[in-house]
Amino acid sequence: MAVLFAPQFRLQSVLLAHRAPPFDTPRGVDVPQWNHAVGLVETGSVSGVILELTPCAELSGVKPGMSTAQAMARCNALQLVSSSEPCEASLAQKLLAFAGTLSPKIETQARNRYLLDVGGLAVHDWQGWAEQSIQRLDREHGISAVLGVAPRSGLAWCAARRAFPVKVIEHPELFIESLSFAELEIPDSLQQQLADWGIRTLGELLRLPKQAALERLGPEAAPLWELARDTRECVMHLEAFPESLELEMDLESRVETLEPILFIINRMLEQLASRMRLRHRVATDMQLQLRLENAVVYERHFSLPSPSRDEAVLRRVLETHLETLNFEAAIVGVRLKLQDAPPIHQQLTLFERPLRDPNRFGETLARLHSLTGENRVGVPRRAASHRPDLFNLQDPCKVFSTKAERDLATPEDDTLKRNTLRGIPLRRFRPAMRAQVSLSGHRPAFLHAATITGPVLECAGPYRLSGNWWEVDAWRIEEWDVELGGSAPGLYRLVCEHGEAKTWTLEGCYDAEEWRGNR
Amino acid sequence: MNAVLEEKHPPFPRSLSCSEEQSAQGKASSVLADLRSILVARFPESRTPSFEANHPAKETGDAAHSHGRPLLPTGIKKWDACVGGLRLKEVTEVFGTLGNTGLVMDRLLEATMKAGWLGAWVDAGDAMEVEDWDESALQRIVWVRCTDPMMALKATDLLLRDGNLSWVTLDLQSASPAALRRISAQYWHRFHRLVENCGNSLIVLTPMPMVEGAKVRVAGRRRLNFSSIHLSRRELCDTKSVDVFVRGRFLKSIPEGDDAPHPTVGAGPDIVRMTA
Numbered sequence: 001m002a003v004l005f006a007p008q009f010r011l012q013s014v015l016l017a018h019r020a021p022p023f024d025t026p027r028g029v030d031v032p033q034w035n036h037a038v039g040l041v042e043t044g045s046v047s048g049v050i051l052e053l054t055p056c057a058e059l060s061g062v063k064p065g066m067s068t069a070q071a072m073a074r075c076n077a078l079q080l081v082s083s084s085e086p087c088e089a090s091l092a093q094k095l096l097a098f099a100g101t102l103s104p105k106i107e108t109q110a111r112n113r114y115l116l117d118v119g120g121l122a123v124h125d126w127q128g129w130a131e132q133s134i135q136r137l138d139r140e141h142g143i144s145a146v147l148g149v150a151p152r153s154g155l156a157w158c159a160a161r162r163a164f165p166v167k168v169i170e171h172p173e174l175f176i177e178s179l180s181f182a183e184l185e186i187p188d189s190l191q192q193q194l195a196d197w198g199i200r201t202l203g204e205l206l207r208l209p210k211q212a213a214l215e216r217l218g219p220e221a222a223p224l225w226e227l228a229r230d231t232r233e234c235v236m237h238l239e240a241f242p243e244s245l246e247l248e249m250d251l252e253s254r255v256e257t258l259e260p261i262l263f264i265i266n267r268m269l270e271q272l273a274s275r276m277r278l279r280h281r282v283a284t285d286m287q288l289q290l291r292l293e294n295a296v297v298y299e300r301h302f303s304l305p306s307p308s309r310d311e312a313v314l315r316r317v318l319e320t321h322l323e324t325l326n327f328e329a330a331i332v333g334v335r336l337k338l339q340d341a342p343p344i345h346q347q348l349t350l351f352e353r354p355l356r357d358p359n360r361f362g363e364t365l366a367r368l369h370s371l372t373g374e375n376r377v378g379v380p381r382r383a384a385s386h387r388p389d390l391f392n393l394q395d396p397c398k399v400f401s402t403k404a405e406r407d408l409a410t411p412e413d414d415t416l417k418r419n420t421l422r423g424i425p426l427r428r429f430r431p432a433m434r435a436q437v438s439l440s441g442h443r444p445a446f447l448h449a450a451t452i453t454g455p456v457l458e459c460a461g462p463y464r465l466s467g468n469w470w471e472v473d474a475w476r477i478e479e480w481d482v483e484l485g486g487s488a489p490g491l492y493r494l495v496c497e498h499g500e501a502k503t504w505t506l507e508g509c510y511d512a513e514e515w516r517g518n519r
Numbered sequence: 520m521n522a523v524l525e526e527k528h529p530p531f532p533r534s535l536s537c538s539e540e541q542s543a544q545g546k547a548s549s550v551l552a553d554l555r556s557i558l559v560a561r562f563p564e565s566r567t568p569s570f571e572a573n574h575p576a577k578e579t580g581d582a583a584h585s586h587g588r589p590l591l592p593t594g595i596k597k598w599d600a601c602v603g604g605l606r607l608k609e610v611t612e613v614f615g616t617l618g619n620t621g622l623v624m625d626r627l628l629e630a631t632m633k634a635g636w637l638g639a640w641v642d643a644g645d646a647m648e649v650e651d652w653d654e655s656a657l658q659r660i661v662w663v664r665c666t667d668p669m670m671a672l673k674a675t676d677l678l679l680r681d682g683n684l685s686w687v688t689l690d691l692q693s694a695s696p697a698a699l700r701r702i703s704a705q706y707w708h709r710f711h712r713l714v715e716n717c718g719n720s721l722i723v724l725t726p727m728p729m730v731e732g733a734k735v736r737v738a739g740r741r742r743l744n745f746s747s748i749h750l751s752r753r754e755l756c757d758t759k760s761v762d763v764f765v766r767g768r769f770l771k772s773i774p775e776g777d778d779a780p781h782p783t784v785g786a787g788p789d790i791v792r793m794t795a
Contacts, residue, residue, distance in 0.1 A: 355683045364681040368663055368674055376664040380649045380657050391649040396661045400637055421752040424743060425621035427646040427693060458745045483745040491748060511618025511743045515693045517644060
């Protein structure tokens with residue numbers, strides 16, 4: 001069992017709130033910090049009694065229980081802060097969320113004290129595990145806490161009180177032997193009686209006959225024997241974590257820049273990721289909703305190429321998209337919802353792997369989309385139409401990660417398709433170039449376009465195409481392959497579209513020394 | 520350290536901590552890599568070019584000039600004879616007229632499709648005609664439609680850094696000479712470092728030689744005429760002529776023809792003119 005305990009809890013909650021953005025600190029105001037002399041008083045208290053102190057204040061001679069006047073007399077630089085219920089609730093929530101990343105079985109014994117069942121963890125070095133956990137709590141949340149690990153819950157609490165910042169009890173008998181009654185939560189009268197008997201430690205008490213000692217000390221002393229000897233399994237009142245993977249936050253102040261939003265989303269992802277870890281689930285989709293000041297709601301759905309519960313991966317996907325956004329109004333609310341699923345277990349082929357890192361590839365595609373614009377990146381596929389230059393762009397993540405038709409096609413099929421390809425690959429002018437064409441005997445003889453002018457030396461055609469004849473947007477075109485001379489010699493494709501009037505366009509180039517298309 | 524769970528809350532499944540998950544994944548990856556190496560050593564015939572892309576092989580036979588870099592035979596006989604094929608971790612420049620470079624790309628697309636490689640085509644002028652390429656080959660590429668060469672260079676940088684794709688083609692054929700002259704040498708130096716670090720291949724299609732430091736340059740020299748438009752692609756690819764330049768070395772000239780022996784490294788400055 002382990003006990004996670006945050007000393008100076010109320011004072012820490014207020015100091016953390018001062019540090020965390022988007023707290024706006026006016027200029028010139030000295031923000032109270034843990035390494036300053038700071039004392040906590042009750043909010044609305046008339047007498048102003050010091051409740052908790054930073055170590056710096058204690059070194060100056062200030063003690064809890066002193067009045068503010070006494071405290072200021074001992075330490076001129078003492079800063080006083082008021083307790084705050086919302087700050088304490090927020091810190092308790094963070095501690096609980098962090099405890100959830102250590103063990104799924106948690107009992108909240110107090111706002112600043114959590115009992116964890118760590119028996120199921122396959123940890124070989126409890127000291128290292130405890131130290132890393134406390135360092136992570138400090139690094140990620142700025143919370144100072146201690147962790148005690150022991151075979152039984154009662155001993156774990158005693159270990160936490162002695163922890164600096166961690167204490168692992170591997171030999172309970174030796175630890176119990178040295179436990180003093182001041183460290184145990186026993187009534188003062190009992191403590192005084194034991195002191196009168198000359199008994200200072202729990203080990204000395206346990207050497208007395210239990211029955212005789214209990215008769216003299218009373219039932220208040222029974223817990224001391226239970227602490228030392230009781231091997232019964234303790235019953236925990238487990239904390240119930242919410243099932244849904246959805247978090248919503250109304251911002252206290254309007255946000256116009258990206259950094260505060262990313263900070264809030266980061267915090268949300270940490271909580272949601274820890275919930276997924278507890279349930280051994282991964283996220284397959286994300287839904288982000290931003291509420292703006294002008295009552296507009298921006299919503300965006302993200303489909304992950306590879307399901308993951310890694311906060312860094314989820315954060316990068318959201319960050320890449322948020323960098324491209326530009327709103328007219330400030331943001332006043334954020335909502336993040338994850339769709340979860342069991343993790344995928346699949347054996348990849350030994351010699352071929354479609355994508356090494358699908359999530360990274362998804363990010364790269366998102367960056368390409370923001371660079372080139374929408375509908376300009378994808379796997380090209382011909383549209384089901386005879387109309388030229390019609391195609392669809394498919395999502396590469398989906399195409400590359402599924403076993404597509406390409407893998408099922410036999411080599412003979414591919415050879416057959418290749419044998420039907422004819423000619424030099426065309427390079428299209430997008431958009432097509434308008435041209436004026438002079439005809440000679442219904443065949444193009446001279447062409448004049450924006451950047452290409454010259455006589456038609458040879459031509460082949462017309463190759464007639466038409467479609468949608470049963471609809472309003474019916475189309476009919478004639479394609480010509482021409483060889484031009486003049487200033488831009490080369491092989492080109494010329495198209496005549498039959499509509500209300502005949503329009504000639506240069507569609508593309510097969511071969512030329514120099515590109516003459518749109519630049 | 521056991522606890523009896525209270526009935527009112529259902530038990531949570533046991534989950535591994537983050538460090539345990541990472542170490543388990545790392546162990547699994549290393550075991551899989553060892554298994555692959557053992558299987559490759561025992562069954563060398565099962566190695567495919569796609570495997571070669573992920574696991575660089577030693578030099579063999581025709582790949583004597585590969586210097587240990589993975590290779591993909593392109594199907595252009597003399598290119599493969601000269602340097603073994605398309606080389607990973609290198610920048611290859613293909614220059615010439617629009618038609619010639621397009622036909623070279625057609626062979627490369629076929630080769631990469633058969634090898635199972637995934638790639639990207641960064642189109643600086645948004646000029647690719649989807650109908651004129653093999654559909655199966657197109658299913659293995661990401662087409663990036665850019666509007667100018669600078670955008671295309673940035674897109675190429677992103678794709679090379681990504682590392683998921685085996686090859687990237689930067690098509691600068693549809694860029695004006697003025698725009699091409701504005702491309703500074705630092706881009707090419709950066710791409711050289713990227714392909715070396717990321718292990719992929721960059722093919723640059725240009726109207727004239729301009730890629731500084733390109734290890735291999737392939738030049739399409741034959742002027743295509745009007746009748747070429749109506750030949751089959753297979754016929755067309757067999758009759759075009761290609762020159763291959765390898766940086767730092769020249770190859771002895773050899774007579775044209777399919778029966779010509781493979782070229783050997785010589786001291787002369789002659790350039791091999793090969794007919795594929």
